[in-house]
Amino acid sequence: MFITIDGGDGCGKTTQQHRLCDWLQSLGREVVLCRDPGGTELGDKVRDIVLNGGVEICNVAEMLLFMASRTQLVDEVIRPSIEAGKDVISDRFLISNIVYQGYAGGMSIDAIEFIGNIATFGIMPDVGIILDVPYDVSVKRIRNRAKDRMECKGEEYHKQVRNGFLEYAKKNPFYVVIDAVVPFEEVELEIRKTIRKFLV
Numbered sequence: 001m002f003i004t005i006d007g008g009d010g011c012g013k014t015t016q017q018h019r020l021c022d023w024l025q026s027l028g029r030e031v032v033l034c035r036d037p038g039g040t041e042l043g044d045k046v047r048d049i050v051l052n053g054g055v056e057i058c059n060v061a062e063m064l065l066f067m068a069s070r071t072q073l074v075d076e077v078i079r080p081s082i083e084a085g086k087d088v089i090s091d092r093f094l095i096s097n098i099v100y101q102g103y104a105g106g107m108s109i110d111a112i113e114f115i116g117n118i119a120t121f122g123i124m125p126d127v128g129i130i131l132d133v134p135y136d137v138s139v140k141r142i143r144n145r146a147k148d149r150m151e152c153k154g155e156e157y158h159k160q161v162r163n164g165f166l167e168y169a170k171k172n173p174f175y176v177v178i179d180a181v182v183p184f185e186e187v188e189l190e191i192r193k194t195i196r197k198f199l200v
Contacts, residue, residue, distance in 0.1 A: 010141030103164025
């Protein structure tokens, strides 16, 4: 099974990714964790350039760099793991490009989806979890950590990011939106309830 966890900054993706991994492993399943961008030698270098490189990157170049990292991740990690019968849980995937560079950045959604289909070799999640938090909650949760380039883009941009996740999820039935304002234990239970429907 291929599961992705997405959402705005401070939504708890990484925590829930690891909690979900622990639960699936307790059921006797083999689980591989990865993050997008990153997860490979190339991907980690791209991640550092895009998030912390201190260079100007236009919206299209930003999207293409993320896509390059994702292609390597699918080729090296995601596809081989799925073919070996393992579950894969990715911290972010294609929907993040669609939302950050598309809905919030003004790029054509169709263009991003077209390039994304090439970059992922057509592999899409069996279920995509979107952890939803309002902007004011996000700001409070990340206020004490160093901000990367994407996190510094401002209030209006990040409000558009949130709306983008919600809008795109309405159009794509394999995305499930979960309220991530509640305590993380409640979020964890909602994720488990969602994933149970897909267990085979």
